[in-house]
Amino acid sequence: MNNNYFKIAVLPGDGIGPEIISESIKILDVIAEAFQYEFQFNYGLIGAEAIFKTGDPLPEETLKICKESDAVLFGAIGDPAFDNNPEAKVRPEQGLLKLRKELGLFANIRPLKTYASLIEKSPLKKEIIEGADIQIFRELVSGIYFGEKYTDPEGAYAYDVCKYSREDILPIAHMAFQEAQKRNKKLTLIDKANVLDTSRLWRKICQEIASEYPDVQLDYMFVDNAAMQLILNPKQFDVILTENMFGDIISDEASVIGGSIGLLPSASVGEKNALFEPIHGSYPQAKGKGIANPIASILSVAMMLDHLGLQPAANKLRQSVEHAIENKYVTIDLNTKQYYSTSEVGSFIADYIKYSEKSYYNFENIKIGKSTIV
Numbered sequence: 507m508n509n510n511y512f513k514i515a516v517l518p519g520d521g522i523g524p525e526i527i528s529e530s531i532k533i534l535d536v537i538a539e540a541f542q543y544e545f546q547f548n549y550g551l552i553g554a555e556a557i558f559k560t561g562d563p564l565p566e567e568t569l570k571i572c573k574e575s576d577a578v579l580f581g582a583i584g585d586p587a588f589d590n591n592p593e594a595k596v597r598p599e600q601g602l603l604k605l606r607k608e609l610g611l612f613a614n615i616r617p618l619k620t621y622a623s624l625i626e627k628s629p630l631k632k633e634i635i636e637g638a639d640i641q642i643f644r645e646l647v648s649g650i651y652f653g654e655k656y657t658d659p660e661g662a663y664a665y666d667v668c669k670y671s672r673e674d675i676l677p678i679a680h681m682a683f684q685e686a687q688k689r690n691k692k693l694t695l696i697d698k699a700n701v702l703d704t705s706r707l708w709r710k711i712c713q714e715i716a717s718e719y720p721d722v723q724l725d726y727m728f729v730d731n732a733a734m735q736l737i738l739n740p741k742q743f744d745v746i747l748t749e750n751m752f753g754d755i756i757s758d759e760a761s762v763i764g765g766s767i768g769l770l771p772s773a774s775v776g777e778k779n780a781l782f783e784p785i786h787g788s789y790p791q792a793k794g795k796g797i798a799n800p801i802a803s804i805l806s807v808a809m810m811l812d813h814l815g816l817q818p819a820a821n822k823l824r825q826s827v828e829h830a831i832e833n834k835y836v837t838i839d840l841n842t843k844q845y846y847s848t849s850e851v852g853s854f855i856a857d858y859i860k861y862s863e864k865s866y867y868n869f870e871n872i873k874i875g876k877s878t879i880v
């Protein structure tokens with residue numbers, strides 16, 4: 507087996523998906539050359555694009571490509587044609603949900619950090635957010651997203667069932683405890699155990715296995731309070747463990763601490779497969795405008811490289827992203843006064859990977875594209 511050859515399934519999807527994915531591919535091409543890896547990219551349809559072309563948000567062919575890959579790189583799905591039509595029978599989001607389920611991606615890991623040059627601009631106080639570093643473990647293939655659903659044909663009522671089993675909770679709970687052991691030994695379970703039976707099951711199971719991790723301090727917080735605490739005092743959190751829907755909501759909220767949702771990557775992992783995707787959506791208002799921040803997708807590539815065991819490349823990539831951010835080579839979401847396009851930011855990061863270790867190259871003089879100064 508060639509340990510430098512990897513099959514990557516690439517699913518650009520809808521809205522800004524193709525634009526951010528094309529920056530991630532640009533980065534992977536440069537990494538392949540610099541580190542002597544070979545990536546074979548197999549593209550697949552998903553989401554609204556797949557519905558328009560095939561009638562199916564996750565065509566069989568796409569699923570096959572993903573199952574046969576070493577990793578899946580996913581952009582974003584979603585389209586206003588469906589968001590604004592509650593009667594639509596087939597929806598882009600079903601493609602992503604089915605893919606997560608079929609690949610058994612039970613844990614969605616969403617890291618959050620802050621960058622020195624962005625702290626100054628944050629609406630949140632510097633002393634509150636500086637140094638915040640949180641790892642969110644979101645359960646991804648159960649709960650209310652996957653329970654029984656029903657809409658009464660008369661439109662009088664509808665329901666979505668939230669169901670969790672011991673088997674759904676145990677693997678991700680162990681994973682979160684193990685991550686806490688590697689970090690600051692603090693795990694916070696975010697739930698609604700004062701109201702929900704499912705949340706009480708989460709607490710019971712976490713209490714049961716806590717004795718296997720005696721060095722980890724396990725805390726609990728109700729999700730409504732957690733939504734407030736994340737903004738008031740994010741540094742009290744280290745590893746967060748939570749169910750599917752709470753994790754979806756609090757991670758978008760947590761992105762405000764980092765400066766933009768356009769910075770937050772994620773890894774969705776299972777026993778056999780892994781998928782890497784930004785936490786944000788298809789941002790349809792920005793489609794084709796070249797203003798979307800590509801960094802969430804590019805940092806998802808870094809998580810993918812970690813997963814493939816390519817740590818030197820992952821480290822170099824993260825260092826290059828930091829260099830771009832700290833030197834203000836950013837998109838408009840991070841600096842409205844001076845900003846670059848999606849592809850200029852991608853090229854800046856790619857060039858840094860390519861040239862920064864060449865001693866003859868004066869990187870500080872590099873000129874790429876044109877910034878827009880307002």
Ligand SMILES: NC(=O)c1ccc[n+]([C@@H]2O[C@H](COP(=O)([O-])OP(=O)(O)OC[C@H]3O[C@@H](n4cnc5c(N)ncnc54)[C@H](O)[C@@H]3O)[C@@H](O)[C@H]2O)c1
Nearest residue numbers: 582583584585589767768785786787788789790798799839
């Ligand atoms: N994983 C996914 O594919 C995913 C995730 C969330 C939402 N969605 C779908 O995306 C569509 C739009 O949903 P939404 O508007 O609620 O969420 P969204 O994440 O697409 O956009 C919300 C806001 O976040 C900001 N934003 C998002 N991505 C950004 C980027 N790369 N750079 C800069 N700013 C960015 C923009 O201000 C935008 O208005 C819907 O159809 C939804 O279902 C898909």
Ligand SMILES: CC(C)[C@H](C(=O)O)[C@@H](O)C(=O)O
Nearest residue numbers: 584599602603754785786787
């Ligand atoms: C598009 C939607 C199904 C998805 C989710 O809720 O999981 C998205 O919001 C996310 O965070 O990846």
Ligand SMILES: [Mg+2]
Nearest residue numbers: 754755758785
């Ligand atoms: Mg979400």
